[in-house]
Amino acid sequence: MPQIFHHSTNALAKTTIFGAIFILVAALWVAAEISRSSWNTGQWVEIQQPVQFSHKHHTGDDGIDCRYCHTSVETAASAGIPSTSVCMNCHKQIWADSPYLQPVRASFSTGKPLEWTRVHDLPDYVYFNHSIHVNKGVGCSTCHGRVDQMPVVYQASSLQMEWCLGCHRAPEKFVRPQDKIFDMEWRQENKTTAEIKDGKSLVNTNHIQPAKVLTSCSTCHR
Amino acid sequence: MQDQPKAKPFRSSSFFKDGLSSRQPVEGTIARGWLREDKELYTGKKTTTSPSAAAPLTSAIAPTGPTATTPNANASPSQVAAAYPDDVEKFPFPITEEILNRGQERFQIYCSVCHGMTGQGDGMIVRRGFRKPPSYHEQRLREAPVGHFFDVVSNGWGAMPSYASQVPVRDRWAIIGYIRALQLSQAGAQPATQTSGDRK
Incomplete structure (x- = not known):
């Protein structure tokens, strides 16, 4: 009975055994990196707010x-x-007409809290x-x-x-x-x-x- | 599991009509320990009002910021005291070094933004355009009873808003203790308005 696999396929077999372990470890490493990345944790991501508060x-x-x-x-x-009234401690006199503070004034006059993110x-x-x-x-x-x-x-x-x-x-x-x-x-x-x-x-x-x-x-x- | 449908501080609620998960207590509710029977401690007002309290406030003090204070710069102590007949003159508890340090810390957080670190009325918010508060070192405020300061912190005065929501009662008294210390520290100096030119 002739050999089905040529002698050279031994190399392929060895590579796949090594490869399986390597790929598994690599996949785990990639998964760990992704879970620690800011894409997953939200780290470093600037969050925009309803008021441009600095x-x-x-x-x-x-x-x-x-x-x-x-x-x-x-x-x-x-x-x-802070409640809106704390903002107004100062902003009733400072920047009192600023369009940036329109949501703050609206919240103060209606009593509806600002919804920060x-x-x-x-x-x-x-x-x-x-x-x-x-x-x-x-x-x-x-x-x-x-x-x-x-x-x-x-x-x-x-x-x-x-x-x-x-x-x-x-x-x-x-x-x-x-x-x-x-x-x-x-x-x-x-x-x-x-x-x-x-x-x-x-x-x-x-x-x-x-x-x-x-x-x-x-x-x-x- | 990450986001559970429970009420946590500042979380909104789709259940209540106003969208707030924190509910307001029924009006008139008093939490345990919050009856606040000690009038002098919680309001800075005398428990028994003196007969003169019933008399209407003279023109000596009008409850409007700096402009009203100018004529009083030379008022005699008796006049000043008469202007605050209801306000307590003594702290409701002993002011120890620990309380003074607490007062200094709280003063620098909540008050110095306008009143400045030494109480001259030159804080950062004033430099940014807020109405300048009177200096603590003018005669009227040096002689004003401590209860007056408590009333101002609790209920506001002129342009100053109430700080009742930000500063608890005992801290307010500690701050007033520190204001008294500031006043003593500056007592040897001339009033700020006169010395500002020849400071150097």
Whole structure:
């Protein structure tokens, strides 16, 4: 009986075995890259709003503190979106006729809230509380980036679970002194070794739970 | 699972006619612990009004911003106090260093935008065109009782809106404590309007 396959087809067989493994790994790698990409996470994507509100102008140029508008950030789960009357504190006199502010004036006169588009949308199966983070030493810019330089706000972090865990596993790398929480210029990357040591002591003074508790499922999925 | 049909803060609702998922309590509802019986703490007004309170406000103080304040620059303390007969003169709780620090922080968040870091009325929003508030260091405000400041923060005054929704009651008193500290810190200096030229 003559051979059906020529001797050279052995090479093909070997290639397909190697290829199957290679293609599988490549496919997994591509899938992982896609799931981390901003196409999936929404990171870096500027979100247009019903009013052309610029955080850069209000906090960067005018120096208004985050908490002037986001009043509940230190006391509640939600940082708080200001009511239209807070806008009107200043804008009843400043830029009072500007067409940009027409939706704000309409909202103020009708009592119908402005419908802002959410930028940071965590999945509904995640519990997140602003106040605990702010009070334990996590600053605004650690998660939100340089909002004071954003004319249009975008999501500066991936908000994926591995990103959350990066800090929950090693909070000493990210926590900062209590008087720097709202300081937009404070940068974790600029921390010196001494400051990381300082971070370790902050973890103690702020009574931050050990990583075992912080990475427990029910800490965030409750 | 990512988006569950439940009410979360600031989420809209298709169920209620007004589109809000956060419902307003029935009118007249008082949440537990919010009865606010302590009038002096929550309004800055005296519990027992003095007989002079019934008398109509003299022309000494009209409730309209800076223009009305000018004639009072040289008013005597008794005149100024008489202008605020209902307002408490003492803080409803002791002002400790901790509270003063809290007051400083809150002042710099909510007040300094217009009143400026030292209370001269030269904040960034004023520089952008908002009506200039009176300086805390003019005689009328140095002598005004603390209850007056509480009333202004809570209910607004002239161009200033109410800050009741942004600043909780105890923080308002802490801020007033800090305003008093600012006034003391500047007390040796001449009134701001006269020194602005020869500061250097």
